[in-house]
Amino acid sequence: MSHHLVAFEDVTFAYPDGTAALRGVSFRIHHGESVGLVGANGAGKSTLLLHLPGILLPSSGHVRVGDWPVTAKTLPQVRRSLGMVFQDPDDQLFMPTVGDDVAFGPLNLGLPSDEVEARVAGALERVGATHLRQRPPYKLSGGEKRAAAIASVLSMSPDILVMDEPSANLDPASRRRLIALLRSFEHTKIVATHDLDLVQDVCTRTIVLRDGRVAADGPTAEVLGDDALLGGCHLERPLRMQGCPRCGPRK
Amino acid sequence: MTRGHSLGTSVAHLDEYASAETPIGRIDPRAKLLTTIAFLVAVASFGRYQVLSLVPLALYPIALIALGDVPSGSLLWRLLLVSPFALLIGAFNPLLDHTPLGTFGPVHVTGGWASFASIMLRFVLSVSAALLLVATTGFDAVCAALARLGVPRILVVQLLFMHRYLFVLVEEVSRTSRAFALRSPDRSRPSMRVAGTLLGQILLRTLERAQRVHSAMICRGFDGEVRLRRELRWRAADTAFVACWSAFFLLVRSHDLTRWLGTAISGAIG
Numbered sequence: 001m002s003h004h005l006v007a008f009e010d011v012t013f014a015y016p017d018g019t020a021a022l023r024g025v026s027f028r029i030h031h032g033e034s035v036g037l038v039g040a041n042g043a044g045k046s047t048l049l050l051h052l053p054g055i056l057l058p059s060s061g062h063v064r065v066g067d068w069p070v071t072a073k074t075l076p077q078v079r080r081s082l083g084m085v086f087q088d089p090d091d092q093l094f095m096p097t098v099g100d101d102v103a104f105g106p107l108n109l110g111l112p113s114d115e116v117e118a119r120v121a122g123a124l125e126r127v128g129a130t131h132l133r134q135r136p137p138y139k140l141s142g143g144e145k146r147a148a149a150i151a152s153v154l155s156m157s158p159d160i161l162v163m164d165e166p167s168a169n170l171d172p173a174s175r176r177r178l179i180a181l182l183r184s185f186e187h188t189k190i191v192a193t194h195d196l197d198l199v200q201d202v203c204t205r206t207i208v209l210r211d212g213r214v215a216a217d218g219p220t221a222e223v224l225g226d227d228a229l230l231g232g233c234h235l236e237r238p239l240r241m242q243g244c245p246r247c248g249p250r251k
Numbered sequence: 252m253t254r255g256h257s258l259g260t261s262v263a264h265l266d267e268y269a270s271a272e273t274p275i276g277r278i279d280p281r282a283k284l285l286t287t288i289a290f291l292v293a294v295a296s297f298g299r300y301q302v303l304s305l306v307p308l309a310l311y312p313i314a315l316i317a318l319g320d321v322p323s324g325s326l327l328w329r330l331l332l333v334s335p336f337a338l339l340i341g342a343f344n345p346l347l348d349h350t351p352l353g354t355f356g357p358v359h360v361t362g363g364w365a366s367f368a369s370i371m372l373r374f375v376l377s378v379s380a381a382l383l384l385v386a387t388t389g390f391d392a393v394c395a396a397l398a399r400l401g402v403p404r405i406l407v408v409q410l411l412f413m414h415r416y417l418f419v420l421v422e423e424v425s426r427t428s429r430a431f432a433l434r435s436p437d438r439s440r441p442s443m444r445v446a447g448t449l450l451g452q453i454l455l456r457t458l459e460r461a462q463r464v465h466s467a468m469i470c471r472g473f474d475g476e477v478r479l480r481r482e483l484r485w486r487a488a489d490t491a492f493v494a495c496w497s498a499f500f501l502l503v504r505s506h507d508l509t510r511w512l513g514t515a516i517s518g519a520i521g
Contacts, residue, residue, distance in 0.1 A: 053470045076472070084470045090419055091463040096391035096411065096479075103480055108472030116480070138418045156471060 005031045005160060005188050006052065011061035012212075013047055021047040023212040024061070029188060029205075031159075036199030036220060037192040039209035040234030045164075045192040046087075048209065052162050052190070053079050066159060080109070083153030083187075087164040089145035093137035098129065098148045101137065105156035123155035127181060143174030150181070160188045167195045196224060196238040208233050265329070265382065266389045275319035275387045280396035280481075282489035286311075286496045287384045293500035294376050300352060300365040305372050307508040311496060312379045319387035329382055330375060337374035341367040390414045395481035408477050416464075420457065427453055 006029040013022040021044045029035050039045050050056040051063050054070045063070040066081045086092045095101040102123050106116040124130045127147040132140060140148060146166065153161065166182070167175045175198070182189065182202045191203060199206055199220060206223040208216040210233045216223050223229065230236055275283075290311055297305055316323050350362030385393060391411065398407045427449050431441055441449060465473075502508070 050466070053466075055466045055469070075469075079470055079472060082470075084467075086463060086467050088463070091460065092467045094412065094415055094464050094468065095477075096394075096415065100391070100479065104468075104473075104478075105471035107478040107480070108474060113480075137415070153471070 005029055005033075005066055006190065007062075007064040008048075008051070009062045009064075011048075011051065011058045011063060013051065013056060013059050021212055022051075022058070025209075025212070025214055026061075027207055027214060027217055029190065032186065032188055033205055034189040034203045035191070036196075036203035036206040037190060037209065038194070038196060038199060038206060038233075038235060039215075043209040043233070044212040045209055047212075049084070049162055049164055049190070049192055052160075053082055053084050080156065081158055082160045082162060083156055083158030085149050085153055085161070085163040085166060087168060089142075089149040090137070092149040092152060093140075093145060096136060097133070098124070098135055098137060098140070098151075099133040101148065101152045102133075102155045105152065109156065119155045119157070123151040126154055127151045128177075141174075142169050143171065143177065146170060146174070146178060147181075158187065160190065161185060162190045164192050165194070166191060167193060167198050196235065197240055200224060200238045200240065208235070265325075265386050273318060273320045273387070275315055277488075278492050279483055279485050279489040280388045280392040281400055281483060281485065282492045283384055283388050284393060284396045284400065285493050287380050289493075289497045289500055290380050291377050293504055294373050294380075296504060297369070297373070299369060300362055302365055302368045302372060303509045304503070304507045305369065305376065307503045308376055308500070310499070312376065312383055315380075315383040315387060319383065321383060321386045326379060326382055326386070330378055333378060334374070337371060341370035344370070391479065392481055395479045395483065398479065399483060404476055411477065411479075416460075419460070420453075423456060424453055 008025050008027050011022055011025045012020070014020045025044070025048060037045050037048065047056065051058060051070070052065060054063075054072075054075045057070070057072065065078045068074040068077050068081075070078050093101050095104055099120060102120045103116055106119045111119070120133075121130070124133055127150050129144065129147045129151055132144055132148060137145060137148065150166075163182075167178055170178060175195075179198055179201050182191070182198075189202070191199065193199060203220050206216070206218065206220045207214060208223060208229065215233055216226070216229050224238055224241060227237065236242070290308070294305070294308060315321065316326065344367045345361065345363035348361060348363035348366060352360045352362055352365055354360065388396075391414075394407050394411050394414075397410070398404065431445070431449060435441070440446075
């Protein structure tokens, strides 16, 4: 396995209507790192994420995932090593029951029946959703849907977990559970979100995007403490790093 | 709640009754599917003026309701929901077709009325059989059965996705119509021009969602085939189920059981 698990080299991408979404993005993410990807609406986070499983291919530059350059020919290998959790679980849970959905990936990998069964049971247990197995997705709560969506990629045993806004639409308790779950994963994680408190809890490193470029890339505590940088990117300190409204500004 | 929403949820709850605990729930989905098809063929094969000879076929849906533990109230409600289609098809027959067929007490029965009754009865029989198939089997098990019986994969996948995203679509439509209603309190329904825009919005959002779902599928190795894991085991009871019911349908089709029963009863009374 290569040391650099995910690498972007001067990647640019423009949508067919001419909108330039990425304008030369470069970074390297190493094995086991947990990276927060933050930025304003329209900064290019979602576009960047879609480059990882090769749903979008760069207009110029290169993307590498694990041992593979992401090209049209290597897509099956790339997608095998990468689990992508989409923002809206309704997009991700498309099978009749949660169990079918978690089995979807392993069955497509052509695994034997008992291995599929073991993976489904293991993934559901990992996210605490064993009891949801027979339930149809439309009957789940927001938090349950999120857990099921995460199980549906865990069952493929990916090396890298990619998540788009994992805490969106979750109530505070479900969000707290999600954070605990994410912290327990040893996978390489890339989390795109506006929830900077979640980034602070889960990610050791933060990449800030602004207008399709990397505006900052460094340890989370450093990046999220830089008010000038955050202000210029339509962001603000996580609530916990802000001063107490009663006791006055943080010293 | 909007009408669209109630329609969506009523379909949603149909296969909640599907459970393996009832005698009908234990029958292999393929057996129920084949029997339903045989039933539909039998219902369709009767002549246009035949009404009374169709009646014995009602035994099949009644047996499924009884043995499958399906609440008949919810079934009736769904029949009512789709009944306007059948009414529309049959409504003009009494006006157009005056062929005298005979008298029934003081009433002269014309061909139009007979064919109207026949259409309505056939509608009730065939739609309730289809609803009962889903209610006693579960939609995904019906799809698995279709796939096992050799129906092209692409059709089965279409059905599965239709069932999965029907609710999402209904929700999106009701959100859009609510957004319209809240900002146009004086109008009960949108004008043609606005309706076009609303529909366009819904279509665009549906296309976008389709794209996102497809992305989510290919990320997990989708190669054009959806593999549904359903343990289907064909037992002797399933063969018996298909054989007995098919034999019954054939019997009803070839002999006028109603008349035979009528004669037998009046013979016993007389």
